[in-house]
Amino acid sequence: MDLFKTFRNIVFFQELSDEEINVLINISTPKLLQKKQKLVEPGQSFSQLFILSNGLLRFFFDDENGIETNLFLPSEKEAVIMASPESYAEESERKYTIEAVIETQIFLFDKNEFEEAAFKHRGIYNMYLRSLKQVINILKVRTEQFCSTSPHSRYEEFLQNRPFTSQNANRKYIANFLGITPNSLSRMTARVHKKRNDRKK
Secondary structure (H helix, E strand, O other): OOHHHHHHHOHHHOOOOHHHHHHHHHOEEEEEEOOOOEEEOOOOOOOEEEEEEEOEEEEEEEOOOOOEEEEEOOEHHHOOOEOOHHHHHOOOOOOOEEEEOOOEEEEEEEHHHHHHHHHHOHHHHHHHHHHHHHHHHHHHHHHHHHHHOOHHHHHHHHHHHOHHHHHHOOHHHHHHHHOOOHHHHHHHHHHHHHHHHHHHO
């Protein structure tokens, strides 16, 4: 694997200098996750950061009734520097599972090493800061969607903004991510297809 070429092709690394790319390569650990392979499980200590090179992940937890709730479905098209959700709040209790939806290539970074590199290299610092802001914005958008939009609007926006995820994720995961049942998702899908077909006539 040509790591320099791979890192240079990651959209979030586009503005880094060659020197900064090499710094990240030197502190990274590549990991290929097979479909349904778990990166993190509840109760497991995980203090690393990571970025997707290609593939699709899901971040989920089980509620008090044992029902899965999918919080994030990040793909290679939405690559940011990520961590286990508890890491942002420095929570000791770990309840999230991070699992590959399809075969997924990621690069792991020790959090302390990454942040030390960010303090030394302005490009890495700016990229890390931009990444954290994007994570906050993703959470903001999801909160607003659940508070003020209908399930159908959420689904149409999902199709428009996440074509890779909609084509590769299990329908059950998508329905749960949108806060609807699989049956409701099937009905919405049928309506969307009918609307598109009507436009072509």
